Amino acid sequence: MTLIAHISDLHVSNSDFDEDIFMQAVTEINQLNPDMIILTGDITENGYYKEFKQATRYLELFEAPLFAVPGNHDARNLGYQTFEELIGERSWKLTLGDEFTVIGLDSSTPDENGGQVGRPQHMWLEHQLDECVINENFSIVALHHHVVSIPNTGRERNVLADAGDILSTLTTHEVDLILSGHKHVPNIWKLNKTIIVNAGSLCSDKLRGKNFNSYNVYNISDDEIEIYLNNIGGEKFLFGKYPRNKN
Numbered sequence: 388m389t390l391i392a393h394i395s396d397l398h399v400s401n402s403d404f405d406e407d408i409f410m411q412a413v414t415e416i417n418q419l420n421p422d423m424i425i426l427t428g429d430i431t432e433n434g435y436y437k438e439f440k441q442a443t444r445y446l447e448l449f450e451a452p453l454f455a456v457p458g459n460h461d462a463r464n465l466g467y468q469t470f471e472e473l474i475g476e477r478s479w480k481l482t483l484g485d486e487f488t489v490i491g492l493d494s495s496t497p498d499e500n501g502g503q504v505g506r507p508q509h510m511w512l513e514h515q516l517d518e519c520v521i522n523e524n525f526s527i528v529a530l531h532h533h534v535v536s537i538p539n540t541g542r543e544r545n546v547l548a549d550a551g552d553i554l555s556t557l558t559t560h561e562v563d564l565i566l567s568g569h570k571h572v573p574n575i576w577k578l579n580k581t582i583i584v585n586a587g588s589l590c591s592d593k594l595r596g597k598n599f600n601s602y603n604v605y606n607i608s609d610d611e612i613e614i615y616l617n618n619i620g621g622e623k624f625l626f627g628k629y630p631r632n633k634n
Contacts, residue, residue: 388606388607388608389422389483389487389605389606389607389608390419390420390421390422390604390605390606390607391421391422391423391424391425391527391604391605391607392416392419392421392423392424392425392451392602392603392604392605393424393425393427393566393584393586393602393603393604393605394412394416394424394425394426394427394586394589394602395426395427395428395429395458395531395567395568395569395586395587395588395589395602396427396428396429396458396568396569396571396586396587396588396589396591397409397426397429397430397431397442397445397588397589397590397591398429398431398432398460398588398590398591398593399430399431399432399438399441399442399445400431400432400433400435400438402432403432403591403592403593404432404590404591404592405590405591405592405600406590408589408590408600408619408620409445409589409590410448411619411620412589412590412600412602412619413445413448413449415617415619415620416449416451416602417448417449417450417451419604420450420451421451421604422451422452422483423451423452423453423454423483423489424449424451424452424453424454425453425454425455425489425491425527425529425566426446426453426454426455426456427455427456427458427529427530427531427566427567427568427569427586428455428456428457428458428459428460428461428494428495428530428531428568428569429458429459429460429461429531429568429569429591430442430446430455430457430458430460430461430470430474431460431461431466432460433460433463433464433466434460434461434462434463434464434465434466434467434469435464435466436469439461439466439469439470439473439474440473442473442474443473443474446474454475454479454481454489454491454529455474455475455491456477456478456491456492456493456494456529456530456531457470457474457477457493457495457531458495458531458532458568458569459495459496459499459500459501459502459531459532459545459569461495462495462496462497462498462499463497463498464498465497467493467495467497476491477491477493477495478491478492478493478508478511479491480515482524485522485524486522486523486524486525487524487525488515488518488519488524488525488526488527489526489527489528489529490512490515490516490526490527490528490529491528491529491530492504492508492512492528492529492530493508493530494530494531494532494547495531495532500544500545501532501544501545501546501547501548502531502532502545502547502548503547503548503549504530504547504549504553505549509549509552509553509556512528512553512556513556513560516528516556516557516560516562517560519560519562520560520561525563525607525631526560526561526562526563526564527562527563527564527565527566528557528562528564528565528566529565529566529567530565530566530567531567531568531569532545532546532547532550532567532569533545533546533547533567533568533569533570533583533585534546534547534550534553534554534557534565534567534583535550535554535576535578535583537570537572537574537585538572538574539572539595539596540570540572540595541595545569545570554578557581558578558579558580558581561579561580561581561632562581563580563581563582563612563631563632564581564582564583564584564605564612565581565582565583565584566584566586566603567583567584567585567586568585568586568588569585570585571587571588571591571593571594571595571598572585572587572595572598573585573586573587573598573601573603573616573626575614575626575627577629580632582612582614582627582629584603584605584614584627586601586602586603587599587600587601587602587616588600588601589601589602589619590619599618599619599621600618600619601616601617601618601619602617602619603615603616603617603626604617607631608631609631610630610631611628611629611630611631612627612628612629612630612631613625613627613628614626614627614628614629
């Protein structure tokens with residue numbers, strides 16, 4: 388069994404960031420003892436160096452290994468450079484054992500809300516996914532911007548500019564999970580054999596309607612994937628349950 392916590396959209400700043408909610412989330416996630424935490428962007432509100440410095444102090448409170456990709460807010464004000472200095476590489480690949488691969492993509496564009504993966508990164512992604520297919524690895528791809536529009540988020544403005552090409556690559560390679568954030572609304576789509584999961588905002592005040600601050604938890608066994616939606620300090624329920632792809 389592999390346990391993954393998926394958090395997103397912290398928006399660390401002097402506004403919109405709820406420190407009490409964040410601290411509650413840290414307590415809950417640390418108690419889960421996940422194998423890893425995946426953070427799908429918008430760590431900061433404005434990409435300022437001071438915000439990133441504060442964010443790194445917060446992120447150090449998590450006990451599990453944490454891997455992050457930047458969001459559009461992180462790419463503001465030279466934040467894409469600061470991300471690499473204080474958080475880590477903007478695109479990356481990691482493996483758990485010999486059968487589990489996680490790929491992080493940078494979908495941000497400096498000082499723009501929209502995003503794209505871009506051709507060079509897309510080619511790198513295709514190469515990594517080719518290896519996953521050859522090795523029959525369970526595969527996860529994490530990025531900030533959603534590749535499919537999310538219900539209850541109003542007019543679509545910020546989906547990936549190259550979403551069609553990226554989605555084609557992800558589904559033809561039968562990626563098991565695509566993880567995103569950006570819209571602050573939890574959602575699951577199933578497309579072909581690929582499960583596309585959006586996370587809500589972990590601790591930002593910028594919430595739509597009656598949504599709560601939340602995070603996702605993935606229990607991945609040899610036979611199935613269980614996805615739980617955890618509202619911080621509140622209800623935790625099974626969000627989706629799917630059989631594993633069999634090679």
